[in-house]
Amino acid sequence: MIRSLLFLAMLGLLPGVALAQGNGEAQANTPAIVMFLVFIAATMGITWWAARRTKTTADFYTAGGGITGFQNGLAIAGDYLSAASFLGIAGMVYVSGFDGMIYAIGFLFGWPVVMFLIAERLRNLGRYNFADVTSFRLGQTRMRVLAASASLLIIALYLIAQMVGAGKLIVLLFGIKYNLAVVIVGALMIVYVAFGGMTATTWVQIIKAVLMLFGATLLAGLVLAGFNFNPDVMLAEAVKIHPTGNAIMAPGAQVSSNPLNALSLGLALAFGTAGLPHILMRFFTVANANEARKSVIYASTFIGYFYLLTFIIGFGAIAILYKHPEYFSTGANGEIDIINSLIGGTNMVAVHLSNAVGGSLLLGFLAAVTFATIVAVVAGLALAGAAAISHDLYANVFARGRATEKQQMRISRIATVSLGIIAILLGIVFENQNVAFMVGLAFAIAASSNFPVLLLSIAWRGCTTRGATIGGFIGLATATLWVVLSKTVWVDVFGFAEPITPFPNPGIISIPLAFVAIWLFSITDKSAASVNERAAFDALTVRSQTGIGATAASDH
Amino acid sequence: MGSRTDDVTARVLANPKYHQLVRKRNAISLVFFAVMLVVYAGFILTLAFVPELFARPIGAGFTTSIGVLTATLVAVSAVVMIAAYVQVSNKVFDPLIRAIVEDAT
Numbered sequence: 252m253i254r255s256l257l258f259l260a261m262l263g264l265l266p267g268v269a270l271a272q273g274n275g276e277a278q279a280n281t282p283a284i285v286m287f288l289v290f291i292a293a294t295m296g297i298t299w300w301a302a303r304r305t306k307t308t309a310d311f312y313t314a315g316g317g318i319t320g321f322q323n324g325l326a327i328a329g330d331y332l333s334a335a336s337f338l339g340i341a342g343m344v345y346v347s348g349f350d351g352m353i354y355a356i357g358f359l360f361g362w363p364v365v366m367f368l369i370a371e372r373l374r375n376l377g378r379y380n381f382a383d384v385t386s387f388r389l390g391q392t393r394m395r396v397l398a399a400s401a402s403l404l405i406i407a408l409y410l411i412a413q414m415v416g417a418g419k420l421i422v423l424l425f426g427i428k429y430n431l432a433v434v435i436v437g438a439l440m441i442v443y444v445a446f447g448g449m450t451a452t453t454w455v456q457i458i459k460a461v462l463m464l465f466g467a468t469l470l471a472g473l474v475l476a477g478f479n480f481n482p483d484v485m486l487a488e489a490v491k492i493h494p495t496g497n498a499i500m501a502p503g504a505q506v507s508s509n510p511l512n513a514l515s516l517g518l519a520l521a522f523g524t525a526g527l528p529h530i531l532m533r534f535f536t537v538a539n540a541n542e543a544r545k546s547v548i549y550a551s552t553f554i555g556y557f558y559l560l561t562f563i564i565g566f567g568a569i570a571i572l573y574k575h576p577e578y579f580s581t582g583a584n585g586e587i588d589i590i591n592s593l594i595g596g597t598n599m600v601a602v603h604l605s606n607a608v609g610g611s612l613l614l615g616f617l618a619a620v621t622f623a624t625i626v627a628v629v630a631g632l633a634l635a636g637a638a639a640i641s642h643d644l645y646a647n648v649f650a651r652g653r654a655t656e657k658q659q660m661r662i663s664r665i666a667t668v669s670l671g672i673i674a675i676l677l678g679i680v681f682e683n684q685n686v687a688f689m690v691g692l693a694f695a696i697a698a699s700s701n702f703p704v705l706l707l708s709i710a711w712r713g714c715t716t717r718g719a720t721i722g723g724f725i726g727l728a729t730a731t732l733w734v735v736l737s738k739t740v741w742v743d744v745f746g747f748a749e750p751i752t753p754f755p756n757p758g759i760i761s762i763p764l765a766f767v768a769i770w771l772f773s774i775t776d777k778s779a780a781s782v783n784e785r786a787a788f789d790a791l792t793v794r795s796q797t798g799i800g801a802t803a804a805s806d807h
Numbered sequence: 808m809g810s811r812t813d814d815v816t817a818r819v820l821a822n823p824k825y826h827q828l829v830r831k832r833n834a835i836s837l838v839f840f841a842v843m844l845v846v847y848a849g850f851i852l853t854l855a856f857v858p859e860l861f862a863r864p865i866g867a868g869f870t871t872s873i874g875v876l877t878a879t880l881v882a883v884s885a886v887v888m889i890a891a892y893v894q895v896s897n898k899v900f901d902p903l904i905r906a907i908v909e910d911a912t
Contacts, residue, residue: 349861352878353854356847359885363843366889367836371896487870500872501862502854510855517851541901548886548893555886559879793819796829797907800815 282615283424283622290458290623294443297454301447308659311448312379312638313535316802318453320542324549327533329456331358331524331554332463333628334621335416335690337561341604342597344565346590348489348499350506351565355558357517361524362551366544369525372709372795374534374543378802380638381531381701385708386647388787390716390780394704395643397723401700402528402639404727405693406632407677409529410670412689413632414678416598417625423595424602424618430679437675440630444637445667449536452630459627462620464557470601470617471560473608474567482563488570494590499569512754516691519758523694526701529635540798561601568604578603633670640666688739691756695734699726699761707769709795712788715781718773726765733757818911828903835899839892843885850881 305311318326336358343351377383382398414433421432443451478485486500493499506513524530534543572578572589579592593599602621606614641662646654654662704723707714734740736751773781794800819825854861854874861874 349854349872349874349878352875353851356850356878356882356885359882360843360847363839363885363888363892366892367840367843483869483871486875490870497862500864500870501874502858506855507858513855514851517847521847544893544896548889551886551889555882558882562879789820790813790816792829793816793825796832797819797825797904797911799819799908799911 280424280426280611280615280618282612283618284615286615286619287425287622290462290619291439294451294455294458294623297458298443298447298451301450301454304450305446305448307656308379308642308663310450311660311663312532312634312642314449314453316536316538318536320537320545321549322453322457323533323537323542323546324553325460326453326456326536327530327546327550328553328557329460329463329624329627330529330533330631331550332460332557332624333413334420334624335412337463337467337557337624338420338598338601338621340558340561341565341568341601342599344562345568345600346597347503347505348493348495348566348569349501350503352562353502353506353513353517354520355561357520358524359551359555359558360521362547362554364521365525365530366547366551368706369709370534370543370547371540373531373705374537374540375795375798375801376709376791377535379532379535379642380528380635381705382639382643385704385719387708388784388791389708389714389719390784392648393716393720394708395647397704397720398528398701399639399643399648401526401696401723401727402643403636404731405526405528405696405701406636406639406670408689408693408696409632410629410636410674411677411681412686412693413625413629414674415681415684415686417622417629418678418682420598420625421622423599424621429682433675433678436626436629437671437678439626440633440674441668441671443626443630444633444671445664448663449634452627452634453533453536455623455627455630459620459623460553462616463624464553466605466613466617466620467557467560467564469613470605470609471563471567473613474563474571474604477567477571477608482566485563485567485570489566492573492589493569494588499566509754511759512756515754515756515759517758518762519691519695519698519756522698522702522758522762524697526697526705527693528639528697528701529631531701531705532635532638535802539801564601564604568600571607572600572603575603575607578607629674633667633674636670637663637666640670685739685743688734688743688755691739692731692734695730695757695761696727698758699730699765700724703762703765703769707766707773709791711773712785713773714769715773715776715778715784717776717778717781718769718771721772722765722767722769725768726761729761729764730757733761815911819907822907822910824903824910825907828900828907831903832900835892835895839888843888846881846884846888850877853877 309315340351340355373384376387382395385398386394417436418429418433422429443455490497537543537546576587578594579587580594581587602617605617641659645662646659700723703726704719708719733752734757737755738750739755741747741750861872863873865871865873865876
């Protein structure tokens with residue numbers, strides 16, 4: 252009863268979208284609103300169906316293990332391709348050409364790391380999230396507290412970046428007020444996750460990933476069609492138009508002025524993926540290690556293909572958008588500065604481009620997909636956060652494994668609703684803050700804390716609880732402090748004159764430091780517990796290699 | 808951990824096929840990881856320390872630079888490496904795993 256009432260209340264928000272369109276600053280786009288309403292109606296239907304199948308915590312966190320490798324590959328792509336990576340990378344390529352491509356390649360190379368080092372072993376050892384794996388033979392309490400601390404910090408940073416970026420985009424795309432936009436995203440997320448759990452969240456990701464791949468394919472195809480499908484002709488035109496000319500074809504000043512920073516960023520991007528809690532969680536939705544393997548090949552194919560499209564979109568935008576002065580605010584002398592005067596900023600490159608080559612229908616489609624993307628990514632994050640709170644902190648640390656199934660479900664739903672409300676509040680509080688550093692910091696923490704702990708706990712017999720705990724926290728603290736004391740936060744956010752750290756990305760320091768600390772504090776660990784932990788490595792390896800004893804696909 | 812699990816673990820540990828699997832898998836994973844590191848680190852180190860190499864066009868009359876082409880190929884190579892690993896896993900690891908599981912249960 253309460254469930255149906257809440258559902259109706261959520262649906263009641265929707266007319267607010269259409270009604271509010273006149274009040275905003277930007278022009279509202281009717282096709283965008285219609286398509287987004289269709290998306291909401293479809294996903295609400297799925298949530299309704301999923302809610303009836305979500306009875307146990309296994310259903311809630313892993314969709315009962317019944318997702319296929321192909322479906323999971325799409326869902327991972329859906330989780331991974333946030334609006335930031337779609338609009339952000341297209342925007343970066345538009346502004347600085349080649350340098351924008353570096354980010355995409357860094358994000359993509361997270362996948363070979365996941366595949367070669369952890370994917371199958373993760374599936375064989377865990378049940379709901381990666382903390383199950385790190386606590387498999389190490390001290391339950393300390394490993395879960397460490398995993399939950401790092402995970403919740405990563406999720407908070409990601410959530411803020413998504414909510415603020417989302418709010419601003421939705422204001423531009425749909426012409427509604429910022430606070431309303433943030434509330435809609437938070438409310439939709441609560442409905443998907445609290446009622447539909449992993450089943451609904453996975454299907455929202457799958458639908459969104461398919462729409463996004465379709466939209467980007469269409470957009471890139473239309474762009475290339477304007478240049479007889481010859482990318483070189485498109486690039487020649489882009490070089491002619493761009494204020495820095497041929498420089499967009501090569502690494503730019505940002506990179507050459509500080510090569511160590513580029514290297515450091517590259518490390519965090521490649522190793523961060525293997526420590527992102529909401530991505531790792533997806534590996535427990537499939538039946539076995541073989542399906543986990545399939546998930547990675549599908550996910551990386553979709554993600555790689557998508558990034559190639561964003562390269563075309565970014566470079567194509569340089570060659571096309573300047574012909575449309577209506578997308579720019581013209582300067583005093585009537586000149587157009589294609590970089591600094593784009594309406595809505597360079598995150599809107601792909602959106603303007605869709606209007607330029609496909610008219611208002613494609614614009615509407617892309618806007619709706621962007622909105623859907625934001626909601627879907629936020630839902631995936633909230634689910635991982637709820638798992639950290641209810642499965643790690645509540646069930647295994649606070650209640651020490653004595654919590655009943657029913658209590659755990661209750662805590663999971665309460666955690667989801669709380670996370671949704673917190674996300675909305677954070678979105679409002681951080682509206683006018685510079686949040687650009689947050690996704691980078693989230694990757695740095697994932698690469699410097701979760702990844703080393705996860706890898707060494709499954710691959711190195713000598714790893715002990717003491718080593719993993721101390722090393723994990725050192726990685727976490729180093730990455731965070733380094734970023735706080737760097738130009739991106741110390742100068743740009745706090746307003747100090749000089750940064751304390753020499754370059755903004757901590758990876759090159761914090762990742763090796765975490766590995767060395769885990770090693771050092773493990774080999775010097777002579778406790779009785781450490782002897783048992785080393786002895787339990789054989790059982791861990793047998794299960795991780797063969798899958799014998801791994802949690803079965805379904806509890807039913 | 809119950810004694811039945813310990814029995815199974817002991818039986819697997821006594822099976823030479825298991826040690827063959829672990830050896831092969833560790834070696835193959837490491838080779839793939841090393842190849843990936845060489846490709847990725849090579850790309851990042853080149854752009855960071857020899858950017859002028861990436862600035863050159865791929866040929867006379869082309870605008871496309873060596874950097875843009877390399878970046879595209881490096882992106883494709885990530886997916887190709889994963890596909891190759893899946894092929895090796897299906898052909899080499901899976902039959903061994905099936906045999907070990909049959910022997911143990």
